[in-house]
Amino acid sequence: MNAQPMKFVPASEFKQRAAVAVADQHLRKSFRGAMDFLITKRAAQFPDAAALESQRLLAEHIRKYSLARLPELLEQLERKLTDNGVKVHWAETAEEACAIIIGIAQSHSTKLMVKGKSMVSEEVELNHAMADVGIDALESDMGEYIVQLDGEKPSHIIMPAIHKTKEQISRLFADKVPGARYTDSVDELIGIGRAVLREKFMSAEVGMSGVNFAVAETGTLCLVENEGNGRMCTTVPNVHIAITGIEKVVEKLEHVPPLFGLLTRSATGQAITTYLNMISGPRRPGEKDGPRELHLVLVDNGRTQAYADQQLRSTLQCIRCGACMNHCPVYTRIGGHAYGTTYPGPIGEIISPHMLGLAATHVLPTASSLCGACGEVCPVRIPIPELLVRLREEAQHDARPGHAPLLGQGAAKSRLVDAVWAGWAALYTRPALYRAFGWLATRLRVLTPPFQGGWTVSRTPMKPAARTLHERMAARKSRWQ
Amino acid sequence: MSARQNILRRLREAPQGPLPLPPDVGAFHAAQAAGTAASTRHSRIELFCEKMAFWHGEVVRVTRANWPQTLRELCAAKGVRSLLYGEQSAHAAALAAAGITGLKPYDRPVDEWKKELFEDTDAGLTSTRGGIAETGTLIVWPDVAEPRLLSLVPPIHFALLDADQLYDSFLDALREQRWSEGMPTNALLVSGPSKTADIQVTLAYGAHGPKELVVLLLVNEEELV
Numbered sequence: 001m002n003a004q005p006m007k008f009v010p011a012s013e014f015k016q017r018a019a020v021a022v023a024d025q026h027l028r029k030s031f032r033g034a035m036d037f038l039i040t041k042r043a044a045q046f047p048d049a050a051a052l053e054s055q056r057l058l059a060e061h062i063r064k065y066s067l068a069r070l071p072e073l074l075e076q077l078e079r080k081l082t083d084n085g086v087k088v089h090w091a092e093t094a095e096e097a098c099a100i101i102i103g104i105a106q107s108h109s110t111k112l113m114v115k116g117k118s119m120v121s122e123e124v125e126l127n128h129a130m131a132d133v134g135i136d137a138l139e140s141d142m143g144e145y146i147v148q149l150d151g152e153k154p155s156h157i158i159m160p161a162i163h164k165t166k167e168q169i170s171r172l173f174a175d176k177v178p179g180a181r182y183t184d185s186v187d188e189l190i191g192i193g194r195a196v197l198r199e200k201f202m203s204a205e206v207g208m209s210g211v212n213f214a215v216a217e218t219g220t221l222c223l224v225e226n227e228g229n230g231r232m233c234t235t236v237p238n239v240h241i242a243i244t245g246i247e248k249v250v251e252k253l254e255h256v257p258p259l260f261g262l263l264t265r266s267a268t269g270q271a272i273t274t275y276l277n278m279i280s281g282p283r284r285p286g287e288k289d290g291p292r293e294l295h296l297v298l299v300d301n302g303r304t305q306a307y308a309d310q311q312l313r314s315t316l317q318c319i320r321c322g323a324c325m326n327h328c329p330v331y332t333r334i335g336g337h338a339y340g341t342t343y344p345g346p347i348g349e350i351i352s353p354h355m356l357g358l359a360a361t362h363v364l365p366t367a368s369s370l371c372g373a374c375g376e377v378c379p380v381r382i383p384i385p386e387l388l389v390r391l392r393e394e395a396q397h398d399a400r401p402g403h404a405p406l407l408g409q410g411a412a413k414s415r416l417v418d419a420v421w422a423g424w425a426a427l428y429t430r431p432a433l434y435r436a437f438g439w440l441a442t443r444l445r446v447l448t449p450p451f452q453g454g455w456t457v458s459r460t461p462m463k464p465a466a467r468t469l470h471e472r473m474a475a476r477k478s479r480w481q
Numbered sequence: 482m483s484a485r486q487n488i489l490r491r492l493r494e495a496p497q498g499p500l501p502l503p504p505d506v507g508a509f510h511a512a513q514a515a516g517t518a519a520s521t522r523h524s525r526i527e528l529f530c531e532k533m534a535f536w537h538g539e540v541v542r543v544t545r546a547n548w549p550q551t552l553r554e555l556c557a558a559k560g561v562r563s564l565l566y567g568e569q570s571a572h573a574a575a576l577a578a579a580g581i582t583g584l585k586p587y588d589r590p591v592d593e594w595k596k597e598l599f600e601d602t603d604a605g606l607t608s609t610r611g612g613i614a615e616t617g618t619l620i621v622w623p624d625v626a627e628p629r630l631l632s633l634v635p636p637i638h639f640a641l642l643d644a645d646q647l648y649d650s651f652l653d654a655l656r657e658q659r660w661s662e663g664m665p666t667n668a669l670l671v672s673g674p675s676k677t678a679d680i681q682v683t684l685a686y687g688a689h690g691p692k693e694l695v696v697l698l699l700v701n702e703e704e705l706v
Contacts, residue, residue, distance in 0.1 A: 054509070062506075065500075065501045065502075065504055068500050068501055074489065075489070084666075090483070090484040092487055141679070142679040142688060143679035143680075146680070159678070159679060160679070161679055161680065164680075164681075169680055186680045186681065186685050190677060190687070191687075193688075194689060197689060201599075201689075202599050218663075226678075226688065227675055227677045228633060228689040229688070231629075231689075231690065235629045235630060236595075238592075246488060246492075251503075252661065253660055253661045254507070254655060254656065254661070257650070257651040257652040258506060258652075260651070261651075271615075271616050272616040272618055272670070272672045273672070274536070274674070274676055274690075275672075276669065277667070277669055278668040279666070279667055280665065280666055280667070282666065283666065284625075284666055286625040287624070287625055287628065288587060288590045288591055289590070289591040289628045290623075290628075290629050290666055290667060304488060304492060304495075307491070307492055307495050308491065308495045
């Protein structure tokens with residue numbers, strides 16, 4: 001019923017979708033308003049720039065340290081979790097991850113799985129795969145529930161339904177939720193969602209969640225949330241399956257507070273979320289609730305490709321706060337759906353190429369003015385603009401010597417562009433040729449075409465000056481003498 | 482080769498720069514705190530109350546002697562018909578003596594009475610393992626005596642917090658209570674009732690969990706307001 005297949009859009013059609021989105025006044029208004037709100041809330045949490053800087057340095061240090069020790073920390077995490085009674089699974093690809101989860105769900109012959117918010121489950125397109133085998137994977141985060149009910153994907157990683165107005169949501173509920181009447185009270189709308197989903201928490205055999213931090217020393221999965229649906233999904237059903245990217249592990253519990261503090265403040269401008277849910281094992285004998293079975297699925301899906309390169313590895317420092325998209329002038333104008341990928345905005349532009357390959361995503365790193373806002377607000381100091389430039393380069397060229405090619409390496413290579421650059425280089429390294437070209441271009445300026453492709457869509461045509469700079473300098477000199 | 486081996490092999494084959502030093506979170510914390518006056522019991526109580534109020538949590542100051550009576554009055558005022566509690570918890574006897582109507586022990590596995598828990602339970606009472614002043618946060622530590630859902634499913638969550646166990650920060654709490662030596666199956670930080678801003682960035686309380694959080698803060702006689 002609710003797990004209708006969603007429409008997936010190829011990232012390669014980004015430009016057309018961006019053009020449509022930019023012209024959509026309603027969308028522009030929703031995003032501008034919401035992003036301004038989040039920017040202001042975040043700024044209020046960091047009144048002291050120097051203190052923020054030192055906290056970012058610490059958070060970056062913790063993430064870099066964890067990544068440097070990633071293989072051994074993953075093994076330690078697995079050991080600890082296994083000791084605690086958790087079953088750990090590894091998946092190299094999205095398909096493998098879905099197959100593992102479907103296998104677990106089918107072993108319990110369930111038809112319904114309730115889900116807490118998990119971007120990794122979106123990334124592997126789990127709901128799709130579950131629907132194919134007849135299992136209803138129901139999103140229970142309010143925003144995710146709303147977009148799923150409407151057959152859409154989230155448009156923001158923290159606020160999935162940010163593109164919708166309450167009137168649209170109310171009409172959606174009135175159409176699709178039995179017994180719901182049209183109301184424009186947000187409290188009533190939340191009440192409707194609450195009532196529907198509480199029924200589902202009660203009846204579902206399997207619950208699913210993501211993970212914000214996995215602590216190796218104690219085998220603890222930390223989940224950050226405000227709504228309580230994550231706690232429901234991980235506590236009420238008999239089986240809990242957690243899914244996470246392999247990069248989410250940290251060594252010690254005490255590494256969590258600095259990251260957690262920056263995560264919530266960067267994401268929504270909250271000093272802390274309502275819940276930090278720390279799960280270290282299934283129900284023990286004598287306990288009266290909690291899942292009887294607990295699984296963790298560790299997903300690679302391209303992360304080891306980013307890991308293999310010391311510069312690209314910093315992509316994996318990300319703690320998924322969404323601050324980069326909130327502050328991105330491109331994201332704010334086109335919204336999350338235009339990107340066509342699970343992760344939109346600047347972080348999506350640098351992580352999606354590893355997951356989907358440059359052939360499908362090479363245009364994404366170009367969706368940036370390189371203004372630097374994303375890198376400046378990133379709580380773990382990922383140099384996003386530098387990575388965007390690097391990926392643009394990888395899309396246009398063969399792999400650097402000594403580097404393994406990325407998936408889709410050189411996908412945006414163009415003979416025309418190569419020829420233009422070769423011509424430019426020839427011209428600018430040979431003074432005689434350069435002067436001759438300049439002389440010719442200035443004399444033939446009347447022949448400049450008035451329409452110059454993309455340039456003249458919103459700019460006046462380029463036209464050479466009447467005389468070259470060399471000629472004008474020579475004329476000035478002769479006047480002085 | 483299994484997925485596990487392949488992933489670990491790829492990670493191990495990646496070039497590594499020099500290993501960064503282990504982050505010293507404690508030293509960082511100490512450096513940030515340097516120059517500010519150390520907190521006092523009074524300042525921690527005041528800060529906790531202020532922050533918890535910000536999260537829409539209600540804080541009621543009580544004493545060891547009067548808290549069951551206060552809870553009884555609160556339940557009556559809020560129209561609570563059934564109050565769920567852990568029958569093996571340390572405060573079970575005090576509760577029973579207070580004459581609260583509709584006391585309901587969480588005495589069997591949830592699977593046997595899920596529907597009643599979800600549909601016919603007005604409030605739940607839990608103890609806490611402490612609180613965090615900086616953020617107005619409760620440390621809830623479910624166990625055999627006080628199951629996990631006690632603080633989640635009933636629409637009102639009453640939590641008993643001893644002011645002696647207020648810490649300045651999350652880090653202080655987990656260090657001083659030596660969490661790393663052993664975590665329970667589930668531990669929680671709770672800051673206010675459940676909430677969402679997913680519809681048009683408008684804040685609404687009572688998303689999926691409790692709609693109200695009432696903290697019974699155990700203080701000394703002279704600290705009652």
